[in-house]
Amino acid sequence: MDVIEHLIQEHRKAEQLMDRLQDTDPGTRRDQLVAELTDALATHMAIEEQYLYPIVSEVLGQKTETEAETEHGLARDGLAQLDELHAAPGFGAALDMVKAGIAHHVHEEEHEVFPQLLEKAAERLETLDPNELEAQVNKGRRPDVDLTKDELYRQAQAAEIPGRSAMTKDELAQAVAYTP
Numbered sequence: 543m544d545v546i547e548h549l550i551q552e553h554r555k556a557e558q559l560m561d562r563l564q565d566t567d568p569g570t571r572r573d574q575l576v577a578e579l580t581d582a583l584a585t586h587m588a589i590e591e592q593y594l595y596p597i598v599s600e601v602l603g604q605k606t607e608t609e610a611e612t613e614h615g616l617a618r619d620g621l622a623q624l625d626e627l628h629a630a631p632g633f634g635a636a637l638d639m640v641k642a643g644i645a646h647h648v649h650e651e652e653h654e655v656f657p658q659l660l661e662k663a664a665e666r667l668e669t670l671d672p673n674e675l676e677a678q679v680n681k682g683r684r685p686d687v688d689l690t691k692d693e694l695y696r697q698a699q700a701a702e703i704p705g706r707s708a709m710t711k712d713e714l715a716q717a718v719a720y721t722p
């Protein structure tokens with residue numbers, strides 16, 4: 543599959559996850575969906591930033607690329623807030639903001655950035671294999687040592703990792719990082 547088609551499919555997947563999140567109450571199900579969305583978008587954004595946006599900068603200009611990077615930053619902030627507010631009454635408002643921000647960004651990618659890339663850099667895009675890129679960016683991801691033990695435990699809980707309550711902080715970090 544070509545890389546653009548793959549990224550567009552991932553946009554649909556993220557939208558579906560956000561729709562499913564909208565109907566959740568505080569609890570494990572919601573936490574799992576937030577973790578799944580965060581993980582899917584971390585990989586998606588890393589692929590775009592490392593492999594696609596350098597071509598965007600060259601072919602469509604620095605301004606377009608900077609705008610896309612800024613929007614990724616906003617999405618990351620929004621996802622962090624969803625995680626923080628997972629059990630709070632403000633969760634729905636935070637989710638609406640994340641959805642709106644991502645919808646804006648996705649619209650620009652699919653209606654402006656991607657079509658222009660296909661028009662001006664088709665040959666370079668053909669050299670990018672999405673599965674290979676995914677393996678590359680995931681290989682580079684390491685346990686996040688800045689998280690507190692409680693935060694790591696919460697992630698381990700969402701991922702239903704067995705034996706989590708007896709784990710040290712380092713063990714939790716390892717377990718969380720190596721769980722898909």
Ligand SMILES: [Fe+2]
Pocket residue numbers: 587590610614647651
């Ligand atoms: Fe993007």
Ligand SMILES: [Fe+2]
Pocket residue numbers: 549553586590648651
């Ligand atoms: Fe994207």
